[in-house]
Amino acid sequence: MTLTHEELTDAVAAVRDFVRAEVAPVSARPECPASADEVARIVAAAREMGLVGADAPELGIWASPEPGAVELTKRILLCTAETNAGIACHLATVAGGAAACRELGFAAGGDTVAATGGPGRGALGSVLGGGDPTPEDSAELDDLFGGDEVLIQVADGWSRLLVPRFTAGAITWELYQREVLDAVTLTGSHGLDETSTWRVSSAGAEPEGRRADAGAAVLCRTLCRAAVSMMVIATGTTRGALARAREYAGERRQGGRLIRDHPAVRLLLGQAEVGLAAAEALLDRAEVAADRTGLRHTMGLRAAAHPLLCRAATDALQVFGGYGYMRDVGMEKILRDNQHLRLLHGTPREICLFLGRQEDE
Amino acid sequence: MINLDGILPAGDPLSVPTAFRALESWVRPLVAYDPISLWENDTRALPGALGRYRRRIRDYARTELAAHVLEHDVDRHDDGTDAILAAAGRAGLLSDLLPWPLGSLPWTVAARPLGLVAAIKMEELCAVCGGLGLAIGANALGTLPLLLAGRPGIVRRKLLPALRKNRRGEPSLFAYAITEPGAGSDVEDGAGAAVCRPQTTARRTGGGWLLNGRKVFISGGDTAAAVTVFAALEGEGIESWTCFLVERSMKGYKPGRNELKMGQRASPATELFFDDVLVPDANVVGGLRRGWAINRGVLNYSRVPVGAIALGIARGAMEGAIEFVCRTKLGSRQLIQYQDVQLAIAQMMIDTSAMRAMVWQSASSWVPHQSRASMTKVFCADTAVRVCESAMELLGDHGFLRRNLVEKAYRDARLTQIYEGTNQINRLAVIEDQAEELRALMEEGR
Numbered sequence: 001m002t003l004t005h006e007e008l009t010d011a012v013a014a015v016r017d018f019v020r021a022e023v024a025p026v027s028a029r030p031e032c033p034a035s036a037d038e039v040a041r042i043v044a045a046a047r048e049m050g051l052v053g054a055d056a057p058e059l060g061i062w063a064s065p066e067p068g069a070v071e072l073t074k075r076i077l078l079c080t081a082e083t084n085a086g087i088a089c090h091l092a093t094v095a096g097g098a099a100a101c102r103e104l105g106f107a108a109g110g111d112t113v114a115a116t117g118g119p120g121r122g123a124l125g126s127v128l129g130g131g132d133p134t135p136e137d138s139a140e141l142d143d144l145f146g147g148d149e150v151l152i153q154v155a156d157g158w159s160r161l162l163v164p165r166f167t168a169g170a171i172t173w174e175l176y177q178r179e180v181l182d183a184v185t186l187t188g189s190h191g192l193d194e195t196s197t198w199r200v201s202s203a204g205a206e207p208e209g210r211r212a213d214a215g216a217a218v219l220c221r222t223l224c225r226a227a228v229s230m231m232v233i234a235t236g237t238t239r240g241a242l243a244r245a246r247e248y249a250g251e252r253r254q255g256g257r258l259i260r261d262h263p264a265v266r267l268l269l270g271q272a273e274v275g276l277a278a279a280e281a282l283l284d285r286a287e288v289a290a291d292r293t294g295l296r297h298t299m300g301l302r303a304a305a306h307p308l309l310c311r312a313a314t315d316a317l318q319v320f321g322g323y324g325y326m327r328d329v330g331m332e333k334i335l336r337d338n339q340h341l342r343l344l345h346g347t348p349r350e351i352c353l354f355l356g357r358q359e360d361e
Numbered sequence: 362m363i364n365l366d367g368i369l370p371a372g373d374p375l376s377v378p379t380a381f382r383a384l385e386s387w388v389r390p391l392v393a394y395d396p397i398s399l400w401e402n403d404t405r406a407l408p409g410a411l412g413r414y415r416r417r418i419r420d421y422a423r424t425e426l427a428a429h430v431l432e433h434d435v436d437r438h439d440d441g442t443d444a445i446l447a448a449a450g451r452a453g454l455l456s457d458l459l460p461w462p463l464g465s466l467p468w469t470v471a472a473r474p475l476g477l478v479a480a481i482k483m484e485e486l487c488a489v490c491g492g493l494g495l496a497i498g499a500n501a502l503g504t505l506p507l508l509l510a511g512r513p514g515i516v517r518r519k520l521l522p523a524l525r526k527n528r529r530g531e532p533s534l535f536a537y538a539i540t541e542p543g544a545g546s547d548v549e550d551g552a553g554a555a556v557c558r559p560q561t562t563a564r565r566t567g568g569g570w571l572l573n574g575r576k577v578f579i580s581g582g583d584t585a586a587a588v589t590v591f592a593a594l595e596g597e598g599i600e601s602w603t604c605f606l607v608e609r610s611m612k613g614y615k616p617g618r619n620e621l622k623m624g625q626r627a628s629p630a631t632e633l634f635f636d637d638v639l640v641p642d643a644n645v646v647g648g649l650r651r652g653w654a655i656n657r658g659v660l661n662y663s664r665v666p667v668g669a670i671a672l673g674i675a676r677g678a679m680e681g682a683i684e685f686v687c688r689t690k691l692g693s694r695q696l697i698q699y700q701d702v703q704l705a706i707a708q709m710m711i712d713t714s715a716m717r718a719m720v721w722q723s724a725s726s727w728v729p730h731q732s733r734a735s736m737t738k739v740f741c742a743d744t745a746v747r748v749c750e751s752a753m754e755l756l757g758d759h760g761f762l763r764r765n766l767v768e769k770a771y772r773d774a775r776l777t778q779i780y781e782g783t784n785q786i787n788r789l790a791v792i793e794d795q796a797e798e799l800r801a802l803m804e805e806g807r
Contacts, residue, residue, distance in 0.1 A: 031436070118758070139693040143693075187764070253543070254545065254553055255557075318779070322779055335775070349755075
């Protein structure tokens, strides 16, 4: 998909309207996160608008792995995350699940979550490269892709789970209806308050379908989509944080002058801006690839971006002093969201282990 | 005994314990290998009474607080921590940190610098829960102005009866109130204070003072029986700041809402309202216009314990991470068997040991030193946040789950970079304290 500049601008403008109308009202009080019902209403509105959907949306999130569609996805998620990271995360998750279903040839049907976790400690690289895993690799891959239990981060309302499996030296996929799974929410997560952490067990459950063809390629794309989603959402929240910190610094007075005139505060704002700019540059280069090399590229960008974004968010919070720590101000939520996004679908240290292992090969 | 990958088993000829045994018997004590934990090693390095105190507080925190950590990590904390505070009072934790024989410490402990005692106490409590640690420790902050007032009478009349109540398990706590809605950093920094117009004021009236205004973010303000409140005299600036002891029963005094905080939730941060509160002259703490000096003195005393709070929180996160990597398997091996995990754990041990060394050194003199107090607070707060981030990352997608407590440790640690003066203000306090030397160098450079 190739969008002209005007088409992209129009699409982003429409998304901004959507965020203003649907997402902003439930995000006005950061200490009271949107309920599952409110998130479901937003998802319904997003589906109606074509932002998410089981059928291939033309101008939606993760419509295709083509650069133009990825660029549009980035813009949509950035826009949403500037207002609410949790809702952006949920939309990215169900859109990513739908994309994986399409690529695997599963029929559309309800909101699907692709439970990919992260890259583990590096054994995944050997499988994606087509090599024979060592016994140690196999043990790790069995843990990553062979277990009955997975953790997923999503708001309620999901109806299917897509799980990669490592069998006979290859990646296959299984699709489960939620009814056959044992799914419980784990009380309390660090951030992304609009979603929940679910522990889902497929023990004894029969999958609705299995796919072996192109399993590794879809896994690469799925991991790339997750990586880009995490990066772009954290970038969006940090944009929002920096804008709010600048606004506050222009209103709050200490020492007889606006705090933006204190070099200590300027330094915080400047550091945050540097971190954000660097992360945006990294994000620009992130893509959705179907092979190990592309996955490696996007994962590396992500591992570099998250620490920068967490640092920027914490600097922005610090500008607010004591107020930044209070939940109703919203800055602490942004920091929690960024910290949470740093850990989802593979932490920077796991990514480094994954990349380091491939370097050796 | 299970082997640790990459580390030689104790019986191997090349292992340190076995190799050392080959040395001459009189040399062995010089290189003795002692397989004790870092905590034990540090504790044994303390004077005997302080070591015993450290063991007692750790045991107390583990037996009395650990089971209540999650129940108090809640958004709304209106049900309070009364039972925990009552038990802490009976255990002497709300009447210590006072010069002997005023407090409840045995003289063998109280004979040591109280800052060091406070640091040991706050590390041990906060290793279990930063919020509960603060809820117990904030009382000492509230009492400090009375001790620095230089008036034994107010200690005898106001402080000692409260301490006796605390010992009976009837908490009668003090809170410390300096921050105002429009003045956070300004009340912790000389240059800011010079142009600050405090909004909480005191007007002379017959037999006392009428207090009006509002304070915010006051630790323990919701349940405090008495608050040391700093107010400017009517028509004057912060140079007139005076400390008033406001008692809960005084008409016109009203605690407002408890803030919804990111962490340290077991210790409420409360808004306090003063509406023509009549404070008798006898409740003026330390004399008129001495509030600023008392405040700066208190901050110098309180910043090292904040460093200890950060240290405790970081240690708690580290201990949580160690437990996780020792019990969690990936690829048929416990995570601790992987070298990179060992490196990460070692770095946490290095960081927390460095924090403790700084805290104990800064706390080991009877009189706090402004630069050292602020440096300790800044270093420990920043390091604690880093340790907690590292712990979260080691737990991977279990790191953001509340039940594993390391994400809570991160939320708790983040506050130490803000309260008792932001880390930026504390860095400036270091420069302020070194101003004479810097001015001299500037003169030379003219």
